[in-house]
Amino acid sequence: xxxxxxxxxxxxxxxxxxxxxxxxxxxxxxxxxxxxxxxxxxxxxxxxxxxxxxxxxxxxxxxxxxxxxxxxxxxxxxxxxxxxxxxxxxxxxxxxxxxxxxxxxxxxxxxxxxxxxxxxxxxxxxxxxxxxxxxxxxxxxxxxxxxxxxxxxxxxxxxxxxxxxxxxxxxxxxxxxxxxxxxxxxxxxxxxxxx
Amino acid sequence: xxxxxxxxxxxxxxxxxxxxxxxxxxxxxxxxxxxxxxxxxxxxxxxxxxxxxxxxxxxxxxxxxxxxxxxxxxxxxxxxxxxxxxxxxxxxxxxxxxxxxxxxxxxxxxxxxxxxxxxxxxxxxxxxxxxxxxxxxxxxxxxxxxxxxxxxxxxxxxxxxxxxxxxxxxxxxxxxxxxxxxxxxxxxxxxxxxx
DNA sequence: TGCCTTATAGAACATTTTGTTGCATTACAG
DNA sequence: CTGTAATGCAACAAAATGTTCTATAAGGCA
Numbered sequence: 001x002x003x004x005x006x007x008x009x010x011x012x013x014x015x016x017x018x019x020x021x022x023x024x025x026x027x028x029x030x031x032x033x034x035x036x037x038x039x040x041x042x043x044x045x046x047x048x049x050x051x052x053x054x055x056x057x058x059x060x061x062x063x064x065x066x067x068x069x070x071x072x073x074x075x076x077x078x079x080x081x082x083x084x085x086x087x088x089x090x091x092x093x094x095x096x097x098x099x100x101x102x103x104x105x106x107x108x109x110x111x112x113x114x115x116x117x118x119x120x121x122x123x124x125x126x127x128x129x130x131x132x133x134x135x136x137x138x139x140x141x142x143x144x145x146x147x148x149x150x151x152x153x154x155x156x157x158x159x160x161x162x163x164x165x166x167x168x169x170x171x172x173x174x175x176x177x178x179x180x181x182x183x184x185x186x187x188x189x190x191x192x193x194x195x
Numbered sequence: 196x197x198x199x200x201x202x203x204x205x206x207x208x209x210x211x212x213x214x215x216x217x218x219x220x221x222x223x224x225x226x227x228x229x230x231x232x233x234x235x236x237x238x239x240x241x242x243x244x245x246x247x248x249x250x251x252x253x254x255x256x257x258x259x260x261x262x263x264x265x266x267x268x269x270x271x272x273x274x275x276x277x278x279x280x281x282x283x284x285x286x287x288x289x290x291x292x293x294x295x296x297x298x299x300x301x302x303x304x305x306x307x308x309x310x311x312x313x314x315x316x317x318x319x320x321x322x323x324x325x326x327x328x329x330x331x332x333x334x335x336x337x338x339x340x341x342x343x344x345x346x347x348x349x350x351x352x353x354x355x356x357x358x359x360x361x362x363x364x365x366x367x368x369x370x371x372x373x374x375x376x377x378x379x380x381x382x383x384x385x386x387x388x389x390x
Numbered sequence: 391t392g393c394c395t396t397a398t399a400g401a402a403c404a405t406t407t408t409g410t411t412g413c414a415t416t417a418c419a420g
Numbered sequence: 421c422t423g424t425a426a427t428g429c430a431a432c433a434a435a436a437t438g439t440t441c442t443a444t445a446a447g448g449c450a
Binding site for chain 1: 424425426427428429430
C-alpha cells in the first residue's frame with residue numbers, strides 16, 4: 001500500500017504551478033490557460049490535462065501555492081509597538097515582494113464566483129488575522145492595553161489599510177507610511193481610556 | 196455640424212452594458228464575452244463588434260458604468276459622528292446593494308494588467324476619499340478635532356476596513372458593525388490629545 | 391409622404407482556442 | 421532487465437472568437 005509517488009508527477013506539478021503563478025502575476029488570471037502554461041514550461045498540453053482535467057482546478061492550485069507563503073511566527077514579547085511593527089513589516093514585505101501582492105486580487109476576483117477560491121482567501125485571512133490578534137492578546141496580558149479595547153476591530157484596521165492601499169487603491173506601501181500606521185493603531189490601543 | 200446621435204446607438208450601448216454589468220456580477224469578468232452578451236440581449240455579435248472592436252473596451256465601459264454610481268454629497272453640518280455615519284452608511288449601501296460590491300473586485304483584478312481599469316479604480320477611490328476627507332476638514336473647522344489629527348490616515352481607515360471586509364475577507368457589513376466602526380474612528384479624531 | 395443614410399440582424403467564413411484520444415518514447419521501480 | 425506508468429506529440433473534434441457581406445428596417449429630413 002501507499003506506493004511512493006513517481007517523482008515525475010511532482011516535478012510537472014511544481015513546474016506547471018510555478019509557471020501558472022508567474023503568469024498570474026504578470027498577465028492576470030485571464031492569461032492562465034493550458035496553452036500559456038504549456039508554452040512557458042515545455043510541458044505538453046495533454047500532460048497538463050491529465051494532471052488537471054479542469055482549468056479551474058489548476059488555477060486554484062496555483063492560488064493555493066501563492067497563498068501558502070511562510071507564516072511568520074508572531075512576536076509577543078512586547079512592547080506592543082515592537083511586536084506589531086514586526087507583524088506589519090512582514091505583511092508589507094509579503095504584499096510588496098512576494099507573488100501574493102499581485103495574485104491576491106486575482107484570487108479575490110475569482111472568489112466571487114468560485115467557492116474554492118473563496119476558501120483560499122478566507123483561510124489565508126483567518127490565519128493572518130489570528131496571528132495579529134495574538135499580538136494584541138499578549139499585550140493585554142502584560143497590561144499594556146487600556147480598558148475595553150476593541151481588539152478585533154483594531155486588528156482589522158491594522159490589516160485592512162495596507163491591503164486596501166496595495167490591492168484596491170493602488171497606493172504605495174513604504175516603511176515611512178507603515179510607521180505612522182503602526183503608531184496610530186498603538187495609540188488607539190494603549191492610551192488611557194477616554195471618558 | 197454635431198449631428199444628433201441616432202437613438203439606436205445609445206439604445207444598444209445601454210442594453211449591452213447593462214447586460215455586461217449583470218454578467219460581471221453573476222459570473223465574473225471571465226464570463227464577459229461577445230457571445231454571452233449577445234445571448235443575453237438579442238443584440239447580434241456583429242453589432243457588438245461594431246460598437247466595441249476590442250472586448251477590453253467593452254469590459255472597461257462596463258466597469259465605468261459600475262463605477263459611476265451617484266455620488267452622495269457629503270454632509271458637513273456636524274457633528275462629525277453624524278456626518279461620518281452618513282457617509283459610511285452610503286458606502287455600506289453601495290457595497291451591499293449595488294453592483295459595485297460585486298464588480299469592484301473584478302475591476303481590481305483586471306487593473307493589475309490594464310491601465311484603463313486601473314484608472315477607473317483610481318478615479319473612483321480618489322473621489323470617495325476626498326468626499327470623506329471633506330467631512331473631517333469641516334469638523335476641523337468647527338474645532339471638533341483634537342490637535343494634529345492625521346486626517347488622511349483616518350479617512351483611509353474609515354474606508355479601508357469596509358472594503359477589506361466586503362471585498363477581500365468576505366465578512367459581512369451590517370449596521371451594527373458600522374456603528375462600532377464609526378465610533379472608533381470618531382473617538383480617535385475627537386478625543387483630547389494624549390500626551 | 392418618400393428618399394437617403396445608417397444601424398442592425400443574420401449568415402457565412404476563417405482563425406484560434408479548447409478539449410480529447412491514440413501511440414511511440416522515455417523515465418522510474420523492482 | 422522488465423513491467424508499469426508518465427510524458428510528448430500528432431491528429432482530431434468541438435467550441436469560441438474575430439471578420440465580412442448583404443438584406444432589412446429604423447431614423448432623419450425635405
